[in-house]
Structures are given as structure tokens and as C-alpha cells.
Amino acid sequence: MADIDLHIKGGTVVDGTRVPRFRGDVWIKDGKVIQIGGRSPGFAKRTIDADGAIVAPGFVDLHTHYDAQIRWDPWCTVSGWHGVTSVVLGNCGFGFAPVKYKDRERSMLSMTRNEAIPIDSMRAGMHWDWETIPQYMDSLERAPKGVNCIHYMPTSPLMIYVMGLEAAKTRPANEDERAELRRLLNEGMDAGLCGFSIQRLGADSVQGDYDGTPMVTDIMVDEDIFNLARVLKERDEGFCQITQITNDRKGDRNFIEKLAAEAQRPIVYNLVGVAKRTAKGTNPNIHREGLAWIDSCNKRNLPVYCQAATFRVGIAFSLENWSLWDGSPAWRSILTGTKQQKINKMKDQNFRAQVRKEIDAASEALQSVQGISGKLSELLIQWCNDQPELEHYIGKTVGQIAKEENKTDLDVVLDLSIAGDLKVEFIVPNPGFDSEYYGELINNSMYSFPGVSDGGAHTKFLVGGSYTTDFLAWLVRDEQRVTLEEAHYRLSALPAFAAGFRNRGVLREGTAADIVVYDLDKLKVTPDWIGEIVHDFPGGEWRRVQRAEGYRAIMVNGETTFEDGKCTGATPGKLLRHGRG
16 A cells, blocks of 8 residues: 655755755655655655755745635735745735625725725625634635635734724824734734734825725824734734835834834735846846845844845836725826726826826836836837727837827827727836846845735736746746755745744645656746736636646645646645644
8 A cells, every 4th residue: 555645756855954966856745745765664655756856845835915816816816826825814914804795896896906906806705704803714724725724913004903994094093093903913912913013105005995095004003003013922923024125224113123122023014025127237236225124124133024026027017907006196086986087087188297297206106116017108109909090009108109190108198098998008118127236136145035916906007926947947047146056045934934824835744745846947937018808806806827837746734736837726725824734
């Protein structure tokens, strides 16, 4: 009789601990690695030929927003296609618990703009059977999962649950409310939460609520956040993920330091990225100063880690559902409301005049890092809603059309969008990516790791969930900026450690068998840049995706979830309460 479940034969093991790669077999039983190297401990039910392939721990993604999608897509694709075997949910303070029955619809609406998750998909794909965090965790544990997951306390629904929506958006919590917030966070931590999360982007948040107002966490006062941090300190467990970007970088960093001092637990800071390339080149001080600050925090015993935005992401959008210019009050006003309301405002010259005053400020926050946005004149017209009278615009830039028609760039964007029923699609041009500087994001700090995929968010704009494959193919194989050993440490072991995953992120005897087997020479993201559109979401909705080539097998808890790019249908993922499972 077979006494071993799986034998991975003849691969090159990169175990995630930074030790040099070595050739060796791996044996798995009951979801765990029981032996690496040496003679076979028994007869295996199944063998995977890994000759010429890398065998490594599955990737750990700490920033995903798959809270809704995991309910209808157990493998959390696109991330699941790209070797991610463990994810964190409840990012940025957003999520679906605790939520009272009467607030369910409002809770889903809040995710339609700030994370751009289609409302029809949430309505069709989420089957609510919870109110409290313990009930939610039980529901998530029952749900089929093709990846492992741990969960933050999403602070926005927590504040609303205790204070009510209006109060949570207009004032700090009082002392009685703070006591209740602490009690509920403790209750959630008892149920297995890994900490709490916050997005604080200010009153002009670039990721606001569906009605254009800031999210609750965007305007939280310091003391309300410290109030929750002290729970982590008292329990000596958990961590905090925070995205804080305002016009006061020094003030932002001072606050993160105070938060780390209050919590005395790991703080995962989003994000450090490389500046957009301009005609004068790329400013290396953007990421070097950020990494230096992270290192200085840790030298002062402030445990701050940073997620490094290493992905090369393409943006394609239409004004029907675009929200990443919300940092401009004028743009935000035009781009909120029903489709007809948006069109009416776009036609109004008074609204256009207001936007003109804010155009530069609106894109600055996004275009300065990662090239996510850019000047209107550089936008390329990709699709015109299949309207023959507009076809001649395809392939031209906004700037070209402006010159040809003697218009401003803004008028071209708005007039063309109106003519195409707001479905005209614009592409942000590839800004160019400096592999040397992207390599520095990893090599220049002990406390940085790739991430910020937003894999389950902004599903019509971008595909960030492919970052793992791109990282290995680009920075490791093609550019040789990061060693293979360092790459797997940063993709798996370090994020697992920072987030409190137990027994995950490395490939060692006794650890959970979350494993990727791949051909480095064949590794590829396809299609590249902006991905492709597929109609596979509930409610008839579509999204952008990028698939992966080169993975022979992806395993979660010893079961193969994808083999040669095809899903096996297995759902061996676990809810890891307190990071364990």
C-alpha cells in the first residue's frame, strides 16, 4: 500500500530561507512535507516530475481585497493562477463584518468605488449568513477555499457597527464607544483575526466611498487608531496593515512610528514604490528615502515592514467606472452618480472649468509612483464602444486629437467619452521600468517584500495579482537584479513572518505543503501589460485578467490546485485562525 501521498521528484529546491538551492526530492503526506532529500521513505500514490524545475514554497500575498471574490472563486484568481497559496483578507480597513442586517447593501456599495468591485457580482455571489466577526469567521471556514487565508479586523465596518454610519464619518468615538471597539476587536482576535487594518487618505481620498465621501478610516483621528493598537499590545499578538498617504509625508511617517510604539507589534506599511520615469529620468530618492526610513524604524525597535510595489502594471479604463482621480474634488463630483448624471455633469461647462483647475493635482498622487496615471495628453484611445463613427480615434493619443480638433485635452476626454456612452477606453502608456531601482526595493532593506497586488480589487482597471510571476521572470531571470534565493524569501517567508502565518512560507520538513513547481525559463505573464477581458464574474460582470505560463503544479496543503495551468477543482485551503491551521 502507498504510505506517501505525493512525491515531487528531481527538482531544484529553493526553500525560502535563503539557503543555496539544491537538487532534491520532496515527499508529502497528510498535507505536510515529511522529507526533503535522501532516500524515499515509502511508496507514493502520485509522483510529479520536477526535473529541470524549481520547487519552492507557495507565495504569500498580504494585500488582496478578495473578501467578496473568495465567496464565488475559491482560488482567488488571478492570484491563484500565479502561485499564491495564502492570502490576507480585510485589507485597508474594508470588509463585510461586523455588519448589521440592515447595513448589508450599504456595505457592498462602499466597495464599488473604493475598490471597484462590481455590485451585481457581490449581490449574486455573496450569501450572507453572519453579522458578527465570530459568525463571519465561521462562515468563511465553512466556505470552500482553494487558498489559505487569514483575516484582519476591517476597521471601517467596525466603526460603523459601533457608532452608526453618520457618526463614524463625522466625529471621533467617545470613551464608551472606544471601550466597545476594543471589546469587539478582542472578540475578533479570540475568533482568530490576525490584527486590524486602516486606510487613511484624508478628506480627498483617492479611494473614497461610493457617494464620493471619504471612507470612515480616511478621516479617523489618531486616538481612535491607537485605541485599537493597544489591544494588540495587551494581547502581544497580531499586526496592523496601514495605508497612509497625505500631503504631509513627514507627518505620515511620524504617525506610523507612534502607531508602532503603541502596538509594539508589526506594522505593515503600504507602500514604497519607484517614481515614474520622466524625460529627466527616474528620481531614486523616492524609494531610497522610503527604505531608509523603514530601516531606521527597526533600528529604533519599531517593527515596521513595507510592501514594495514591484509590479509592472498596465491601466486601461473608461469614465463609466473610473475612480482613481477621486483625489480631485471636481473630478470626483463629475465621476460619481448614475451614468446619466455623469454625462450631464460632463456636458456642463462650469464643471469642466472646475476640473481644469485641478487636473494636475488630480493625477499627481498617482503618476508620481508606479506610473499608474499620467497626463491626459498621453492617454491612448484603445476602444470606442464599437461605434463606427468613432473608430478613427483608435490608436491616437488624446494630445494628437486635441491638436487635430483644436480642443483642450480635457475636452477631448470628456467629449469622446460622452459620444461613446462613457465606454470609450483609454490606456495609460507604459512609462518604462528601471530594473535597477526595482531591484533596490528588495535588496536595499531587510524589511521589504513584494506585494500590494489588490488582486480582487479594481477588476476593470488593472491586474496586480500577477506580480509574483512577473517578479521572478523579470527581476530574477531576465534582469538578474534579485537572486532566486532572495526572491523566494521575499515572496513567501518574510511576508508570512510579518503577518503571523504559522508553519507557512518556507519549504522544510514538518511545514504545510504549500508548494509551487515551475520552469523558470518558461515563466510568463500572458497577455502582458493590460491583460484581457473575461466575463466570468457573477451577475454577468466582466474583469481583466492575466494568466500564467510555466507552472507545472501549484499545491495547497499537499493537494494540487493547478496543474499545467488548469484548475483541478480541489479546494484544500484553510482559514488560518491566529495564523494556524
